[in-house]
Amino acid sequence: MKIIDPHIHMVSRTTDDYLALAYCGIHTVTEPAFWAGFDRLSADSFYDYFVHICEVEPVRASRFGICHYCWIGMNSKESENLSLAHQVLKMLPEFLDRKTSIGIGEIGLNKNSRNEIQILQAQLSIAAQRNELVLIHTPHLEDKRKGTRLIMDLIRNESRILPSRVLIDHAEEHTIGEIKDNGFWYGLTLYPNSKGSPERAVDTVEIFGSEGVCINSSADWSVSDPLATVKCANEMRRRGHRQELMDKVFYHNPNQFLSQCPKFKAL
Amino acid sequence: MPAIKAVEMYFPDNRARLLEIAAFLDRIDRYESGDQARQDFRYRSFIKALQILLEPDGLRTIKVQEALSDPTREPIEAVADSKAYGAWKPGDGDEDY
Numbered sequence: 001m002k003i004i005d006p007h008i009h010m011v012s013r014t015t016d017d018y019l020a021l022a023y024c025g026i027h028t029v030t031e032p033a034f035w036a037g038f039d040r041l042s043a044d045s046f047y048d049y050f051v052h053i054c055e056v057e058p059v060r061a062s063r064f065g066i067c068h069y070c071w072i073g074m075n076s077k078e079s080e081n082l083s084l085a086h087q088v089l090k091m092l093p094e095f096l097d098r099k100t101s102i103g104i105g106e107i108g109l110n111k112n113s114r115n116e117i118q119i120l121q122a123q124l125s126i127a128a129q130r131n132e133l134v135l136i137h138t139p140h141l142e143d144k145r146k147g148t149r150l151i152m153d154l155i156r157n158e159s160r161i162l163p164s165r166v167l168i169d170h171a172e173e174h175t176i177g178e179i180k181d182n183g184f185w186y187g188l189t190l191y192p193n194s195k196g197s198p199e200r201a202v203d204t205v206e207i208f209g210s211e212g213v214c215i216n217s218s219a220d221w222s223v224s225d226p227l228a229t230v231k232c233a234n235e236m237r238r239r240g241h242r243q244e245l246m247d248k249v250f251y252h253n254p255n256q257f258l259s260q261c262p263k264f265k266a267l
Numbered sequence: 268m269p270a271i272k273a274v275e276m277y278f279p280d281n282r283a284r285l286l287e288i289a290a291f292l293d294r295i296d297r298y299e300s301g302d303q304a305r306q307d308f309r310y311r312s313f314i315k316a317l318q319i320l321l322e323p324d325g326l327r328t329i330k331v332q333e334a335l336s337d338p339t340r341e342p343i344e345a346v347a348d349s350k351a352y353g354a355w356k357p358g359d360g361d362e363d364y
């Protein structure tokens with residue numbers, strides 16, 4: 001079966017991982033800009049990082065027949081450093097213009113602080129001006145429900161952004177209902193130990209339906225699994241779900257959301 | 268799918284998880300200063316969440332998520348060294364839960 005992974009950090013993965021993606025039918029991936037696992041010292045480090053995801057990864061991916069797109073943005077974790085964040089914001093237009101960058105992301109909140117909110121608001125305004133798709137990172141653990149609500153309030157206040165052009169990622173059982181009610185897309189992240197399991201992701205599709213959901217691995221530099229989407233699709237199969245439903249959740253849904261950016265073409 | 272099929276498919280894994288939880292709680296009972304540990308906000312949230320598991324209403328997952336969530340609405344002033352624990356730690360002046 002064909003799968004699109006709409007959230008995976010390939011800068012942190014090996015060439016063997018690209019090969020595994022290719023074997024498993026994951027031939028289109030999108031990579032959001034995020035925290036590197038440590039706080040970067042200067043805006044130059046972000047410049048190099050954006051070059052990496054706009055230029056280097058698409059070439060690496062293409063060797064394996066994989067189509068690689070990216071999202072450009074200032075992550076919430078480093079947004080607490082306002083002076084650094086404002087320097088990074090100035091770079092965004094240059095990289096949003098690149099031919100494989102498909103929107104602003106992943107932006108959002110990490111600890112729900114006032115500085116994080118200020119930088120998120122600035123990026124929502126850039127997204128609105130440029131009519132960019134938006135990929136939202138929500139906080140983890142006990143901060144998630146509060147953060148998701150704060151983020152949705154901020155987006156609703158930016159009336160130029162259509163909810164149907166925003167995907168709110170790392171949703172869990174207690175945030176999905178409100179995200180859907182507000183007309184946003186939502187992402188489910190499969191992350192061993194700390195986030196959702198394949199079983200819970202399939203429960204979610206059974207409970208909330210298959211509309212407006214994209215499932216991703218968020219595979220990165222920490223304990224994570226680039227084949228998590230395949231394993232989740234297998235869990236659906238094991239429960240007797242139809243192939244068409246699996247194709248919708250793992251291919252047609254992400255294709256529908258991402259294709260709102262004319263630069264995006266799925267393999 | 269009939270529910271009994273879900274019992275057949277998922278019982279072994281969840282039996283193992285149940286024993287992990289029991290062993291985790293026994294460990295706290297066995298080690299020194301257990302009373303102090305049982306006052307910790309994480310332990311108390313955990314016990315509260317376990318009680319939710321006994322309500323057969325199909326909403327157990329959402330209720331456990333809510334029991335472990337920060338119920339406040341206002342942004343925090345600065346991140347400083349605040350960290351995520353997986354359970355909400357009431358601050359000074361916050362009502363107990």
Ligand SMILES: [Zn+2]
Nearest residue numbers: 032034106218
């Ligand atoms: Zn990510």
